Amino acid sequence: MRILLIDPPFYRLIGFYNRYFPLGLVTVGTVLRDAGHEVRVYDADYNENPTAMDYCRLPERYPAYLASLRDSEHPVWREVRRIVEESQPDMVGISLWTTYVASAFHVAEICKAVNPACPIVVGGPHATVKADETLRICPAIDYVIRGEGETASLELVTHLTGAGLKREAIEGLSFRSGGDIVHNPSRKSLRGLDTIPIPDRSLLINSRTYSSEDMGLIMTSRGCPFSCSFCATETRQVRCRSIERVVSEIKAVKAAYGTTQFSFKDDSFTVNKRRVADFCIALRREGLRIGWECNTRVDLVSEELLAQMKIAGCNSIKVGIESGSEAVLERMNKGISLDQARTAAALFHRVGVHWTGYFLMGTPGETAEDVYRTLDFMYEIKPDFASIGVYEPFPGTPIFREGIRRGLVKPDMTLADFGSMLPNHYYKVDSRRQVETIEPEPYALLEQDMKERFHRYNKQYRRLLNRARSRAMQYVRSPRVLYGDFQKYLSWR
DSSP: EEEEEEEESSGGGGGGGOOOOOOHHHHHHHHHHHHHHHEEEETTTTSSSBBBOOGGGGGGGGHHHHHHHTTOOOOHHHHHHHHEEEEEEEEEEOOOOOHHHHHHHHHHHHHHOOOSSSSSEEEEEHHOHHHHHHHEEEEEEOOEEEEHHHHHHHHHHHHEEEEEEGGOOOHHHHEETTTEEEEEOOOOSOOOOOSSSOOGGBBBGGGGGSSGGGGGGEEOOOOOSSOTTTOSSOSSOOOOOHHHHHHHHHHHHHHOOOEEEEHHHHOSOOOOOHHHHHHHHEEEEHHHOEEEEEETTTOOOOOOHHHHHHHHTTEEEEEEOSOOOHHHHHTOOOOOHHHHHHHHHHHHHHHHHHEEEEEEETTTTOHHHHHHHHHHHHHHHOOSSEEEEEEEOOSSOOOOOOHHHTBBSSOOOHHHHHHHSGGTTTTTTTTTTSOSSSHHHHHHHHHHHHHHHHHHTTTTHHHHHHHHHHHHHHHOHHHHHHHHHHHHHHOOO
């Protein structure tokens, strides 16, 4: 069976750089390829010539994204059509995330226009929590896979090839039957992650155009034991790949693409401190000499662990601080205190690991005083880079349901809504109102002020120099990384 898996365009349509390759699609594609199918993975969001890097100002470009959806002659949509026509797939799979739902639907419509008989399947976070809505409003989509997609995708392909497996027997699958929408029972999460093959990055169309760092995306575990109210992580049970398996993937990617900078995108990389320490020992024992970054929490680090990580090549850590207001942190169910954030910040500075603090504003119930507490707290703990985001309602999260109760969020969208609303307005009752505690005009000024102050903070040359120092080893090993960072720096400035 010829299968085309597509990551829809979004950042590319508005000139932004989209880091890394679509790991989930490539993983599913590798499973299908190993079962004997012909698979291509098309990253339609890959942008060789980005013009923008300031992601705090990303929503300012959303009108251009919306306009592109109405332009059938846009170069990106012409490319999508061409790739589909050339591939002649027997099945198309599309990743579905809330922010670029409209783009994914548009890709599905293009695929159906090229071949009405071709089954269109979607999966991903939005598909998992909004399967019913997706099938109800987008006729171009035939199947929705909820949750982890490796096994369900293979079983669906087996059904489509006529091998006897009934679609009603596929756990985690949703589809139309007559005039009804059918949701099969959910599938349990995979327990043994080592049964999943190492993602074959060569399945990517034009895989050689990616940078070596883009190919360095790796997941060493799945799941998160915490319950932040803004997060839609599917399972609270953390399942880990073996250290040997992860090291094997690092070796393979380094050999194939010359990658020396890796990014471990686990929800919270240091949940199991003993495992991280063993991983650091393994990296040093193998003499891999790589740089790497990870995500974690302020309550999951110690000075000893950070020192081990730095010696093993860790040169960047990203943590969610979220707010400088204890009351807001409590509503977020973040499970951390400001004192824990202060302690972690001091550790990062003392050990000398470059760190990014993520902050969030605009959650239900937040006041202007809360927002400025966040700004003051950012200045107090002094992250090497500080990112400020504005909360967007994501279905499937507790804070989404809280927004419905407060009259800020509506539970459903229509196809017309997705085609006419800016992505940061999805599911909002009133696109002008972010919170019920601040009127729209004062809030708009507050948001602008926060973004400008964060940008000025990040532009300080001492912070830029710290970032460059953290990547110095990669610059020596790969001058292309230095050139790429310089280009990104010019775009960001």
